[in-house]
Amino acid sequence: MDEESWSLSPDTRKPLPELIEEKLRQLIESGRFRSGDRLPTEPELAQKLAVARSSLRTALQRLQLQGIVEVVRGRGWYVRSTDVSDRDDALVLDGRIDDSDLMEVRIALEATAASLAAMRADEGELDEIEKRARDHQTASIEDKDELLRSDEEFHTAVVKASHNELLEQLYRSLVPKLRPYRRNSYGSPEVHVRSANDHLQVAWFLKRHDEGGARTAMTTHLLGLYNDLAAQSGTPASKRAELNTYVMEEEPRWHER
Known part of the structure; x- marks a missing residue:
């Protein structure tokens, strides 16, 4: 996947975790990640998105609350559902x-x-x-x-x-x-x-x-x-x-x- 596809929206009115959340939603909706897929590690995601891990974790937590992703202890983050409508x-x-x-x-x-x-x-x-x-x-x-x-x-x-x-x-x-x-x-x-x-x-x-x-x-x-x-x-x-x-x-x- 080219680097451009990981670029965040330039909308500076939104908090950074919200922009990260939107990007991850887009990647899941596009089929880049499917239900049951393991996401890249937090350090890898932070590097691809060019963001701090604290902001990334906040975005992942927001998606977890919506039932889109889940964390498996010792294994990482997984896509739980590809239904990315605004839950x-x-x-x-x-x-x-x-x-x-x-x-x-x-x-x-x-x-x-x-x-x-x-x-x-x-x-x-x-x-x-x-x-x-x-x-x-x-x-x-x-x-x-x-x-x-x-x-x-x-x-x-x-x-x-x-x-x-x-x-x-x-x-x-x-x-x-x-x-x-x-x-x-x-x-x-x-x-x-x-x-x-x-x-x-x-x-x-x-x-x-x-x-x-x-x-x-x-x-x-x-x-x-x-x-x-x-x-x-x-x-x-x-x-x-x-x-x-x-x-x-x-x-x-x-x-x-």
Whole structure:
């Protein structure tokens, strides 16, 4: 394949990971890579595209969320599906839905995913989730793309370990809508530390197959992001949902303040 076919779009209005994602979509759609094919290694892809590996990983992670590619431990990235239609829009969302509403749905989805993963994940999947939590913990605070990539890889691993295909599809549809906010949320070391510690706590409960603990830990983690988002958007405190996580409750319950 000639070098020109690997050239990225010159559209400087888009973030680099998005341009890389578009190029990889084009290569798959053109038949250059077919379902089941192994992609070149990350160093090879980065060299062909003339990009940093951190940006490449972010693009691959975005495609993974859409079910187009998948990573096989110790073997690399593979094409999972050649259907490269815009899967971010698989769930048609009303344009009036705000990020706080999306976060409330995301909390419900991922709390369920964590509970199911505690029951269904095998040891390899649990090790992978813990590794993703460590990767996020050690990601550079100066590299927002790396923080976002490692964050999404952790959450994707938990959702995948739920072994619920519909839940995974819903997750893929919702998460990209929140990506700009999530990337910009890493504005201070404190946010990163809190996020990393929360991930490790979720992984701890999962390793012990504690359904209730995993569900509550994931909910508490996402509730922190939800409250930050609601505050930034100016949502009055009286209109925000608050989560009751007292141990006397059988499960977290939403109620209005």
